[in-house]
Amino acid sequence: MSDFKESGFMYAMAAFIIGFIVIESVFFMVKAWKRAKQLGISKETLKNTVISAALFTIAPAISILATVLVLSSALGIVLPWIRLSVIGNLAYETVAASTMLEQFGANINIEVTDPEQFSAVMWVMTVGTSFALFLVPIFCKFIQKKIGGMVSKSEKNSKLADNVSAAAFIGIIAAFIAVSINGKSSDGTSDAGFMSIATLVSAMVIMLVLEGICHKYSLKKLEMFALPISIFAAMGVCILLTVALPESVTSFTWWGGAAA
Amino acid sequence: MSKGLKTKTERQYTDKVHTWGRIWTVGALLVLLSLPFGFSVYYSAWPEAKTVFSALSKVILIYWTTAVIEVITYTPMLGAGGTYLSFVTGNITNLKLPCGLNAMEKANVKPNTEEGEVITTIAIGSSAIATTIIIAAGVLLFSPVLPVLRESPTLRPAFSYVTSALFGALGASYFRKHWKISIFPIVVGVIVLLFAPTLGVGTLMFITIVAAVAGALVMIKLNFVK
Numbered sequence: 001m002s003d004f005k006e007s008g009f010m011y012a013m014a015a016f017i018i019g020f021i022v023i024e025s026v027f028f029m030v031k032a033w034k035r036a037k038q039l040g041i042s043k044e045t046l047k048n049t050v051i052s053a054a055l056f057t058i059a060p061a062i063s064i065l066a067t068v069l070v071l072s073s074a075l076g077i078v079l080p081w082i083r084l085s086v087i088g089n090l091a092y093e094t095v096a097a098s099t100m101l102e103q104f105g106a107n108i109n110i111e112v113t114d115p116e117q118f119s120a121v122m123w124v125m126t127v128g129t130s131f132a133l134f135l136v137p138i139f140c141k142f143i144q145k146k147i148g149g150m151v152s153k154s155e156k157n158s159k160l161a162d163n164v165s166a167a168a169f170i171g172i173i174a175a176f177i178a179v180s181i182n183g184k185s186s187d188g189t190s191d192a193g194f195m196s197i198a199t200l201v202s203a204m205v206i207m208l209v210l211e212g213i214c215h216k217y218s219l220k221k222l223e224m225f226a227l228p229i230s231i232f233a234a235m236g237v238c239i240l241l242t243v244a245l246p247e248s249v250t251s252f253t254w255w256g257g258a259a260a
Numbered sequence: 261m262s263k264g265l266k267t268k269t270e271r272q273y274t275d276k277v278h279t280w281g282r283i284w285t286v287g288a289l290l291v292l293l294s295l296p297f298g299f300s301v302y303y304s305a306w307p308e309a310k311t312v313f314s315a316l317s318k319v320i321l322i323y324w325t326t327a328v329i330e331v332i333t334y335t336p337m338l339g340a341g342g343t344y345l346s347f348v349t350g351n352i353t354n355l356k357l358p359c360g361l362n363a364m365e366k367a368n369v370k371p372n373t374e375e376g377e378v379i380t381t382i383a384i385g386s387s388a389i390a391t392t393i394i395i396a397a398g399v400l401l402f403s404p405v406l407p408v409l410r411e412s413p414t415l416r417p418a419f420s421y422v423t424s425a426l427f428g429a430l431g432a433s434y435f436r437k438h439w440k441i442s443i444f445p446i447v448v449g450v451i452v453l454l455f456a457p458t459l460g461v462g463t464l465m466f467i468t469i470v471a472a473v474a475g476a477l478v479m480i481k482l483n484f485v486k
Contacts, residue, residue: 126296134289165372171471171473174446175469178446232425242418
């Protein structure tokens with residue numbers, strides 16, 4: 001029974017689960033779209049939001065797709081496809097699957113051929129990563145009210161509110177920048193070093209140049225594409241550097257391990 | 261629309277979002293659990309509870325602690341609709357959150373306003389659908405090719421450092437406008453990683469947000485930032 005991983009049953013489950021997610025997304029988008037029109041937000045802004053979000057998604061989604069295919073060698077294509085289309089994320093699913101398979105003396109590089117092992121992996125992936133779905137319905141409203149209340153009060157001084165709000169966003173981005181500068185990945189495949197910093201700096205420079213061009217020549221359409229272009233161009237720089245520079249340079253990381 | 265009427269309508273809309281969100285989230289939980297449950301029933305493949313709990317005990321401590329931090333950290337940023345959608349569709353840190361932030365920046369709206377709420381919801385919904393389509397198309401069309409691409413020594417670094425590219429590009433816009441308050445949280449993040457290099461980004465983010473907000477408040481107090 002080695003094809004249970006890609007059986008009709010699994011594909012039917014994939015259609016059911018992914019279909020649910022798409023319907024939920026459409027439902028919230030329709031409601032938000034109607035409300036946005038009532039609020040007087042222009043149709044063009046809303047359309048731009050949809051297009052820009054979809055474009056923004058391309059590079060990370062390709063990266064997610066690559067992970068689906070990597071996991072597929074052990075788990076078949078359907079389970080990683082389901083998990084990474086829904087609640088999953090790149091790191092959690094791999095760690096959950098590896099941890100469960102280790103209990104059976106197996107690992108993520110070997111094909112799972114026992115349905116019980118496969119079932120165990122699904123249980124660990126699902127239960128392990130679903131806790132937030134218990135928390136969100138209970139605490140979302142409370143957290144929103146508390147934080148919203150704080151922001152409303154600070155809006156008496158809108159400059160202060162602007163700066164605090166921007167600082168919170170910058171705090172999020174700063175964590176990822178710091179990880180790119182000197183972070184260490186749990187599996188050692190993306191430790192910070194020469195390549196991570198080169199990619200980071202390339203993306204920043206390209207984005208600033210594109211924004212400058214858009215601003216100088218009033219190119220509103222290009223502005224929408226500035227972010228995805230910068231992401232892909234930085235990835236392109238990363239590939240070029242890998243080809244052009246000696247491996248001793250490109251594989252340099254602060255933590256001593258060989259990077260990807 | 262008068263201010264009083266608008267506030268009432270806003271409250272009604274936000275309350276409705278929470279009601280819808282709760283229903284959809286509970287539904288999603290049941291749908292997700294239907295996969296291992298359905299498989300176990302269909303193939304009569306029930307794993308030993310002891311073995312599953314043993315593996316779960318190793319991941320739950322990290323995952324569930326991170327879940328608490330993520331819910332507290334992301335909820336104010338994503339808005340109500342964005343939060344309910346993001347936690348069901350996943351890939352928050354590497355996709356939904358930066359996507360929502362970018363959408364608000366582009367539409368020139370602020371978080372914790374109703375305009376911010378609807379824009380993030382539309383952006384995150386759009387991103388979730390785009391992700392689903394790209395992954396489904398990729399699985400069906402490119403599965404024979406992509407493992408080779410992913411394993412290619414030349415292309416692999418580009419995939420490994422996609423978050424560096426993503427946050428470098430996103431950060432550039434913010435840092436240009438708010439460079440004075442940007443340096444401190446990055447320095448704090450780098451110092452923390454010197455001592456705990458494998459610290460999860462969810463936990464690190466909590467620290468850098470506190471550092472960024474505290475740093476900004478001090479600079480405003482000292483009139484360094486106006």
